[in-house]
Every structure is written in structure tokens, then in C-alpha cells.
Amino acid sequence: DSGVTQTPKHLITATGQRVTLRCSPRSGDLSVYWYQQSLDQGLQFLIQYYNGEERAKGNILERFSAQQFPDLHSELNLSSLELGDSALYFCASTEPFQGSNQPQHFGDGTRLSIL
Amino acid sequence: GEDVEQSLFLSVREGDSSVINCTYTDSSSTYLYWYKQEPGAGLQLLTYIFSNMDMKQDQRLTVLLNKKDKHLSLRIADTQTGDSAIYFCADMNRDDKIIFGKGTRLHILP
Numbered sequence: 001d002s003g004v005t006q007t008p009k010h011l012i013t014a015t016g017q018r019v020t021l022r023c024s025p026r027s028g029d030l031s032v033y034w035y036q037q038s039l040d041q042g043l044q045f046l047i048q049y050y051n052g053e054e055r056a057k058g059n060i061l062e063r064f065s066a067q068q069f070p071d072l073h074s075e076l077n078l079s080s081l082e083l084g085d086s087a088l089y090f091c092a093s094t095e096p097f098q099g100s101n102q103p104q105h106f107g108d109g110t111r112l113s114i115l
Numbered sequence: 116g117e118d119v120e121q122s123l124f125l126s127v128r129e130g131d132s133s134v135i136n137c138t139y140t141d142s143s144s145t146y147l148y149w150y151k152q153e154p155g156a157g158l159q160l161l162t163y164i165f166s167n168m169d170m171k172q173d174q175r176l177t178v179l180l181n182k183k184d185k186h187l188s189l190r191i192a193d194t195q196t197g198d199s200a201i202y203f204c205a206d207m208n209r210d211d212k213i214i215f216g217k218g219t220r221l222h223i224l225p
Contacts, residue, residue, distance in 0.1 A: 042215065042216070090157055104213065106150075
């Protein structure tokens with residue numbers, strides 16, 4: 001058990017809809033990372049937050065947004081969903097020392113299926 | 116841009132050693148990681164190596180780093196059925212940006 005909790009585990013919805021994925025980092029971790037894993041693209045970094053503020057952006061679409069709340073949990077919002085958004089979405093967190101190159105600890109992911 | 120490449124599949128007989136290879140292009144790598152992903156689960160950190168090291172051993176796992184060739188390998192000694200998983204190589208640079216390979220699926224033959 002990594003200590004990172006993601007909900008829900010599975011989500012099935014239709015094209016055009018909007019969903020919110022939630023992540024609770026390990027106790028004490030300040031950084032949260034979001035990744036998308038699909039068969040053809042592999043693991044793609046989407047966005048990172050550190051102590052409530054956006055720190056780095058990867059291949060995140062404009063239809064997607066995220067935030068980190070004062071209690072350090074994070075939400076990833078996906079809107080105007082398309083079939084190609086079907087994927088596993090992972091959250092990871094690291095220990096509280098920014099820039100210390102600490103390894104990331106991953107949650108078990110949310111599997112999103114768009115019908 | 117920066118890239119991390121791995122072969123997609125590897126089959127190994129139970130009891131043999133598995134060697135999973137990875138190449139990366141980033142010349143400012145600070146840390147290199149190996150993660151394991153079992154079916155239905157997230158990525159689990161296996162081991163990591165600082166970019167100024169050549170080798171790191173941790174029980175059945177040996178990581179070798181050839182910085183000149185930008186080549187990283189993970190050797191699993193005495194491969195067991197429980198080692199069947201996808202193994203991801205990842206590279207972190209000085210800006211704390213981490214890039215993952217697409218993963219190598221390790222299949223264990225009886």
C-alpha cells in the first residue's frame with residue numbers, strides 16, 4: 001500500500017460529459033502529480049501541484065484542469081470527454097522537500113471508460 | 116525532446132535472470148528509477164540510482180548505469196512468477212521533470 005488514495009476506482013461515462021477524479025496524497029507529502037496511462041501513449045505526465053500551487057505542466061489538454069486544496073488532496077477535472085480520453089489516470093505524491101528528487105509513490109489509479 | 120525507450124516485451128524462464136534495458140536521451144539526468152506495475156495496480160517504486168553511480172544492488176535487483184551511453188538496466192536474479200509485471204524506467208532531470216518509458220512487460224515461462 002503506497003498510502004496514496006484515488007477515487008473512484010472505475011468510472012464509466014459518455015462522450016461530452018464531465019468527471020472529477022480525486023487523489024489523497026500520502027500523509028505529509030506536499031507534491032501531487034497526475035498521469036494518464038493509455039495503451040498507445042504509455043504513461044504521460046499531465047500536471048504537478050506543490051503545496052496548493054501549480055508547479056509543472058505536461059501534456060495536459062485544455063479540456064482538463066486540476067487543483068490542490070488546502071488539505072493537500074487534489075482533483076483532476078476532465079470535461080467534454082472524448083472516446084480517446086479512456087485511460088487509467090494515476091496520481092502520485094512525493095515527500096515534502098521540493099527539488100529533492102524524491103521518488104514518486106503512486107495510487108492504484110482510476111480507470112475511466114468513455115462510451 | 117527528452118525520451119526514454121524500452122523494449123516492450125521480455126520472456127524469461129522461472130529461475131533464470133531477467134535483464135530489462137532502457138535508454139534515455141536527457142543529458143541532465145539526476146536520478147533514474149525503476150517502477151513495477153502489476154495488473155490492476157499503480158506503479159510501485161522498485162529501486163533508483165543516482166546519475167553519478169554505476170551500479171546499485173538491492174537483494175535480487177541489480178541496476179547498472181552507463182552514463183556515457185545513457186543506458187540503464189535492471190537485472191532480476193532468480194526470476195519468480197511473482198515478478199511477472201510491467202517494468203517502467205523513468206528519468207528525472209535537474210528541473211524535477213520525470214519522463215517514463217512505455218514499460219517492458221515481463222512474462223515468466225514455467
